[in-house]
Amino acid sequence: MKQVERISVGELKQMAEKMFGNFVKADVDVEQKIIVVDAELHADMEAFMLENGSKQEDLWGINLHPEDYGTDDFVEFDSMINIRPRQGNRSRYVEDAGLREQILAIVGEVVSE
Numbered sequence: 001m002k003q004v005e006r007i008s009v010g011e012l013k014q015m016a017e018k019m020f021g022n023f024v025k026a027d028v029d030v031e032q033k034i035i036v037v038d039a040e041l042h043a044d045m046e047a048f049m050l051e052n053g054s055k056q057e058d059l060w061g062i063n064l065h066p067e068d069y070g071t072d073d074f075v076e077f078d079s080m081i082n083i084r085p086r087q088g089n090r091s092r093y094v095e096d097a098g099l100r101e102q103i104l105a106i107v108g109e110v111v112s113e
Contacts, residue, residue: 001039001048009113012037012066023063023076030102031058035110042079057087060094060103064111075107 015024015038026037027045032054036045042061049059061079068074077094084090094100 001036001045003034003036003052004110007035007037007111009066009069009111012064012069012111016066022067023065025079026062026064026107027079027081028060028062028103028106029054029058030060030099030106031055033106033109035106037064042081046081057084060099062094062103062107064107069111069113075104077103 012024016022019038019040024037025039025042025045026035027042027049028035029049034049036049039045046059046061050056059081060077061081063076063078065074065076077100078092080092082089082092082094089095094103
């Protein structure tokens, strides 16, 4: 697991092959605009980020599908850590469209070809 400021699609492909085959788990802090990637569980990255100054309400779990880079299928908004009834998110999916746009913007800054 590591926090990344920049990462290439090629690096994501290598991570995916080692772990799940076709995707990489990532957590995004929408307030600090940081991403942590490459862990077996979103909860592990969440714990790491909380220990390093992130706030729970700012953390969201996603999956990155390197083979789908450049398409709407590249980012999957699905994680157990996203279930937050107190924040109005009652499913594993990031339900707020504005929040999804924030996450996509952060991913777009960090991931490159």
